[in-house]
Amino acid sequence: MNKVMEGAAAVVPSESARAGIGDRQGLLARLMIAPAIAYIVALIGIPFVMAIAYSLSDVTTGDPSVDFIGLHNYREVFNDPVFRLSLKNTVVFALVSQTLVIVLSRILAMALMKDFRGKWLARFLVMLPWTAPIALGTIGWLWMLDSIFSPIDWLLRWAGLLGAPGDLLGPMSNLYWLGEPVLAMASVVLVHVWRLLPLATVIQLAGLSSISRELLEAAEVDGATGWRKTLEITIPLTLPIIGIAFLFGLVFTFTDMTVVYVLTRGGPVHATQVLSTWTFFRGVEGGDLAQGAAISLFLFPVLAGVAALMLRMARRAEVT
Numbered sequence: 303m304n305k306v307m308e309g310a311a312a313v314v315p316s317e318s319a320r321a322g323i324g325d326r327q328g329l330l331a332r333l334m335i336a337p338a339i340a341y342i343v344a345l346i347g348i349p350f351v352m353a354i355a356y357s358l359s360d361v362t363t364g365d366p367s368v369d370f371i372g373l374h375n376y377r378e379v380f381n382d383p384v385f386r387l388s389l390k391n392t393v394v395f396a397l398v399s400q401t402l403v404i405v406l407s408r409i410l411a412m413a414l415m416k417d418f419r420g421k422w423l424a425r426f427l428v429m430l431p432w433t434a435p436i437a438l439g440t441i442g443w444l445w446m447l448d449s450i451f452s453p454i455d456w457l458l459r460w461a462g463l464l465g466a467p468g469d470l471l472g473p474m475s476n477l478y479w480l481g482e483p484v485l486a487m488a489s490v491v492l493v494h495v496w497r498l499l500p501l502a503t504v505i506q507l508a509g510l511s512s513i514s515r516e517l518l519e520a521a522e523v524d525g526a527t528g529w530r531k532t533l534e535i536t537i538p539l540t541l542p543i544i545g546i547a548f549l550f551g552l553v554f555t556f557t558d559m560t561v562v563y564v565l566t567r568g569g570p571v572h573a574t575q576v577l578s579t580w581t582f583f584r585g586v587e588g589g590d591l592a593q594g595a596a597i598s599l600f601l602f603p604v605l606a607g608v609a610a611l612m613l614r615m616a617r618r619a620e621v622t
């Protein structure tokens with residue numbers, strides 16, 4: 303009897319050793335996550351390490367040899383007035399555009415929560431800017447903001463706001479949207495808001511849809527008005543979702559260079575230059591790979607902080 307039991311015990315480990323991959327959860331988890339890790343290492347990790355190495359060297363497109371020179375590039379970048387202006391423009395551009403995106407997406411999401419005829423068409427039109435390629439959409443805005451043929455100027459002249467003495471916007475027949483510093487920055491912010499508004503609206507719609515109808519109906523029974531429900535119920539309950547939408551928008555704004563590059567190329571006189579475009583102009587078009595890498599690394603602490611906040615807010619929203 304003992305020999306039979308010993309034989310059975312010897313069979314069990316051999317069968318468990320021959321168990322399939324699907325029965326070994328730890329190994330299966332590692333295999334499933336391996337492609338994502340390889341993707342991150344190949345497309346993010348290696349370029350990041352190369353950027354650090356380049357920023358500490360004197361490498362250029364004409365001389366690809368990597369010679370270590372320490373923090374010289376960072377000192378040069380700090381002394382560059384265009385860099386300081388780009389850093390300021392990046393912060394202003396990001397904060398102003400994302401504040402407008404959050405406010406407008408909230409209003410739009412609340413409107414789309416209502417029942418009305420053509421609701422599906424309205425939602426479809428709202429999503430169009432996000433589905434269109436950003437370069438093509440920005441080229442369309444480049445025509446709309448043209449200093450001679452702009453349809454926006456035509457509408458302003460038709461409304462009596464432009465083109466005659468005493469008009470609100472002045473007697474000139476056209477506004478130089480991309481030729482004056484203030485108007486150029488306003489144009490860049492406008493196009494970026496137009497671009498990111500659909501994503502923020504969808505996120506806010508998801509947050510509003512998660513609020514219990516019974517809670518809103520109970521507030522109405524207690525006599526809560528629309529503004530009171532908004533300030534005391536919907537905004538507090540969807541605040542983590544709003545924060546996530548804001549932080550996502552910040553990441554897109556800090557890293558995107560298409561809008562500025564297509565509309566103004568950083569002009570006039572660097573008035574709309576941001577860190578992403580200045581990195582491209584110095585590192586790629588200018589051929590100074592070392593300084594381009596040094597400029598790009600100034601984005602890393604900001605984006606790392608934003609990513610940490612996103613993860614923290616997502617965790618709080620999940621717990622809630």
